[in-house]
Amino acid sequence: MKIGYPCVNETLPCSAASTFRLASYSPERLEATVAANLACLRQILEWNVAHGLLFFRIGSDVVPFGSHEVNTFPWQERFAADFEAIGAYVRQHGLRISFHPDQFVVLNSPDPAIVRRSVEELVYQGAMLDLMGLDSTAKLQIHAGGAYGDKPAALARWAETFRTLVPEAVKTRLVVENDDRLYSLRECLGLHEVTGVPILFDNFHHECLNHGEPMREALRLAAATWHPTRDGVLMMDYSSQAPDERKGKHTDTLIPELFESFLTDLDGLDVDMMLEIKDKEASAVRAAQLLRGRGLLPPMPAGYAPPAFEPRPASPVTPPKKRITKPKA
């Protein structure tokens, strides 16, 4: 089992997701930003190894405007050696890597232009994994997309796009995650049956949207869609409901009791677990400690001391930030 967290390390003083405004685009700016992002990515991966966290989701903005037409900079060639060096580090330490292209990637949109841009974004993110020399167990994780008032037709469109418009290099890496409002685990499993695409399991989304499958059973249904050698072990996102917040909002920090309860449902199934929790590596470190205590992760080297994180206030003193409505002109 490998434990990880997405995109951002809040301990390190660098960011692997620096970007800039489209209006500020220049080749020089692009080159400098990618160089800084890759240098930081390397630092994050080293920090993770030092703390026993072997799963990481890289942010979509390593190459700003990576699939935008404004970006004609030959970043693949310019940074080939840098990507390869990071890939060598990943392989050396047995790290698992994923990307999660964001909400604009919609393979089942009725709008061909949206589908085309979505495929281009997947090609961009897949190319980074290719440049790192990682095998097909490194994944690109997306959702099934919109419903457009007719989910069966929308799912059929997804499968047809996958079959005809998604290049082979992306197909081998693409996985679909059950979401919390539209496409449940069961519907994603239907997509797997038609296309063979593995289903990335999100326990929190499954709590929000399901057909009565118990967690233990749901985990096994998803795990069965992953080919052991081609895809690797099941990737999953772990989170839980933020107390006293809108339904579907992720918790700010790991709630150990709920996590331990989830481990009961896991019941020995091997997974690589991404903690989608607001305080990032702090909760990942705690989860890893908890798992080591149960013998589910190997012990850290003698003398290892986990970092001390500032305990967060139990409830914010300031009211939640409210977006100010823009006054009409």
Add this chain to the structure above:
DNA sequence: GGGCGTCAAGCGTAT
């Protein structure tokens, strides 16, 4: 040098 409006991209839902 702090505050805050705004940022490439889509979709469904709440109000």
Add this chain to the structure above:
DNA sequence: ATACGCTTGACGCCC
């Protein structure tokens, strides 16, 4: 009709 949330963070203008 409009605003919001989603992996939100951080850019960059304004004072």
